[in-house]
Amino acid sequence: xxxxxxxxxxxxxxxxDFAHLARELQAIETADxxxxxxxxxHFVPNLTLGQPVVEALAKVSPVPLDCHLMIDDPDxxxxxxxxxxxxxxxxxxxxVADPVGTAxxxxxxxxxxxxxxxxxxxxxxxxxxxxxxxxVLVMTVEPGFGGQxxxxxxxxxxxxxxxxxxxxxxxxxxQVDGGVAQDTIGRCAEAGADVFVAGSxxxxxxNVAAAIADLRRAAADPSEV
Ligand SMILES: O=C(CO)[C@H](O)[C@H](O)COP(=O)(O)O
Ligand SMILES: [Fe+2]
Numbered sequence: 001x002x003x004x005x006x007x008x009x010x011x012x013x014x015x016x017d018f019a020h021l022a023r024e025l026q027a028i029e030t031a032d033x034x035x036x037x038x039x040x041x042h043f044v045p046n047l048t049l050g051q052p053v054v055e056a057l058a059k060v061s062p063v064p065l066d067c068h069l070m071i072d073d074p075d076x077x078x079x080x081x082x083x084x085x086x087x088x089x090x091x092x093x094x095x096v097a098d099p100v101g102t103a104x105x106x107x108x109x110x111x112x113x114x115x116x117x118x119x120x121x122x123x124x125x126x127x128x129x130x131x132x133x134x135x136v137l138v139m140t141v142e143p144g145f146g147g148q149x150x151x152x153x154x155x156x157x158x159x160x161x162x163x164x165x166x167x168x169x170x171x172x173x174x175q176v177d178g179g180v181a182q183d184t185i186g187r188c189a190e191a192g193a194d195v196f197v198a199g200s201x202x203x204x205x206x207n208v209a210a211a212i213a214d215l216r217r218a219a220a221d222p223s224e225v
Contacts, residue, residue, distance in 0.1 A: 007189065007219045008032035009212050010066045010175070012199030013057075014048065014146045021053075025061045027208045033066040033088070035177070035197045037146075038081070040071040043095050044144035051077075051084045058085025068116065068177065068197075070143045071095065075102045082109035090114035090137050090175075093126055103132035114175070118143060119151055127164050133172055135195065136161045140188070141178025146199040150179025155191040162192025185215055186222025 010033035016024035025034055036054060041047040058065055064087035069078060074091035075098050081089045089106045093115050096102050103113040114135035117123060119142060130136075138158050141148040158174060165172045176188045177197035185196055198215055205211035 006194060007216065008173075008195045009202075009215050009219075010035040010195055010197045011202035011208075011212065012037060012146060012177070012197050013203075015199035015203035017203075021057060022060045024203070025057065025063070028202065028212065029062040030209050031063055031202075031212050033195075034061050034063050035066045035068060035199075036086070038067055038069045038071060039144065042072045043092065044070045046070075046144045051080055054081055054086055055084040064088070066090070066195075066197075068137065073097075078102050079105040079109040082106050082111035086111055088112040088114055088135065090116050090135070092116045092118065092143070094118055094121055099126070099129050100132050103129070107134075114173075116143075116177075117157065119154055123157055123160050123164070130164065130168050130172060131170070135173040135175055136165075137175040137177055138193070139178055140176050140180065140184075143178075148179055150181070150184040152187075155187060158188060158191040158193050180215075182214055182218050185219045189219040190222055 009031045011028045012035040014037045039046045039048040066088040067081045067086040068090045074096050078091050089111045106113040112134035116137035140151050140154045173195045174193045175195035176193040180196050180198045181201035202211045
């Protein structure tokens with residue numbers, strides 16, 4: 001079984017109450033990150049929020065912001081999200097023109113750089129980008145909406161990314177996003193993921209703090225659930 005160095009929970013505020021985001025961020029103070037889904041109605045058929053909102057959230061969030069950019073032309077916009085206060089900025093490889101330049105610009109702006117892969121995008125062609133990255137996001141649903149079913153077939157890609165990271169050395173996190181919940185998180189951890197995005201499984205729970213603790217437990221010891 002894969003043994004990632006640390007297991008981190010990044011609740012997605014896509015499933016939070018958008019009318020009370022400051023309060024919703026306080027509710028996840030025991031998490032490691034707050035996952036912020038930025039959608040532009042072009043790269044994905046949904047529209048959420050942009051830099052001004054990220055800047056406002058960064059000022060009140062008790063945990064660092066993990067910005068997942070589902071937008072066209074991340075080359076132009078990604079560094080601005082780091083400057084707005086995001087501690088991690090993820091661009092989609094399907095949308096980026098210059099992944100090396102964009103990853104370097106994110107780092108230069110003070111954030112961790114990450115690359116996301118849609119379910120239909122193979123990892124193989126991008127393995128040489130690893131030295132430019134702090135994290136690889138393997139999408140376990142089609143990006144665009146929360147509340148979708150976990151795509152089991154993406155676990156093979158998680159294993160492939162984890163194996164490549166091991167081979168090359170260096171500390172690069174492997175994130176999964178989409179349908180991650182109590183019944184799926186263990187298999188993600190076993191495959192080698194170490195950062196877990198969960199929207200509905202956290203904000204849909206009656207007790208948000210308990211949901212985060214349960215996810216942490218299930219990720220650390222899949223045999224318990
Ligand atoms: O990037 C996303 C969708 O594109 C969201 O982060 C993701 O779907 C989280 O929601 P859930 O845990 O409810 O599936
Ligand atoms: Fe996301």
